[in-house]
Amino acid sequence: MSRKKEIRFKQNQEQFNVIQEGKPLFDTIKGNWKKEFFKNNNPIVLELGCGKGEYTIGLARLFPEKNFIGIDIKGDRIAVGSNKAIEENLKNVAFLRAKVHDLENFFLENEVSEIWITFPDPHHLQSGIKRRMTNQRFLEIYRKLINDSGILHLKTDNRPFFDYSLETLQNFGVKNLVHTFDLYESNLNVRHYGIKTRFEEIFTQKGFSINYLFCEFNIKKGLSN
Numbered sequence: 001m002s003r004k005k006e007i008r009f010k011q012n013q014e015q016f017n018v019i020q021e022g023k024p025l026f027d028t029i030k031g032n033w034k035k036e037f038f039k040n041n042n043p044i045v046l047e048l049g050c051g052k053g054e055y056t057i058g059l060a061r062l063f064p065e066k067n068f069i070g071i072d073i074k075g076d077r078i079a080v081g082s083n084k085a086i087e088e089n090l091k092n093v094a095f096l097r098a099k100v101h102d103l104e105n106f107f108l109e110n111e112v113s114e115i116w117i118t119f120p121d122p123h124h125l126q127s128g129i130k131r132r133m134t135n136q137r138f139l140e141i142y143r144k145l146i147n148d149s150g151i152l153h154l155k156t157d158n159r160p161f162f163d164y165s166l167e168t169l170q171n172f173g174v175k176n177l178v179h180t181f182d183l184y185e186s187n188l189n190v191r192h193y194g195i196k197t198r199f200e201e202i203f204t205q206k207g208f209s210i211n212y213l214f215c216e217f218n219i220k221k222g223l224s225n
């Protein structure tokens, strides 16, 4: 392991805003984010596969009246976001080191108001379809966790992944699905608040346009489409 990774892993163990295995809140935080961590009753927004947390941090700066949780399996990446949040004294930010597959271990039904999926791995091979974050099995999880007025957002440079996501979401029965294949040139541009993730910067510089969608997730719970 590189020295840099070692330092970041150690920081994750010490820093209050990282929830990960082995730390007290990891096993008890489900249903208790507002009471035990944020100490307020503000809505909870998740960023799935947050990497270094640029979006989580960017949104947290703009919306102090909401709570933001960046989620990723890679500890060295979330350490970067955790450091930034501490540096800026952002009290409305937490990072959770966990797999998106396991979200139900950390959130109760209806505990979440909004989900952002930012530049997820596209898993372009047929064999990887089940791991796409907009695969039906993930949508079933999001449906349980998102409350009745909840919203899902997706940003990606990857057009085949985006087309797949549009189809799975439509088939799933989400409401008011709005999308663009070129975010910066569309009238939806204001909706991403000018915040760019690390992968977004990389792909924009390579000349890719950014696909974006949002939809309402107030689908009757318990229904299977």
Ligand SMILES: C[S@@+](CC[C@H](N)C(=O)[O-])C[C@H]1O[C@@H](n2cnc3c(N)ncnc32)[C@H](O)[C@@H]1O
Binding pocket: 048, 049, 050, 051, 052, 071, 072, 073, 074, 077, 098, 099, 100, 101, 118, 119, 120, 121, 197, 198, 199, 200
């Ligand atoms: C392509 S990167 C994008 C990172 C960041 N959102 C950005 O736009 O710069 C995808 C991220 O998703 C994380 N990831 C992939 N599958 C995951 C899963 N099942 N659960 C949690 N994180 C996952 C990876 O560790 C990686 O940091």
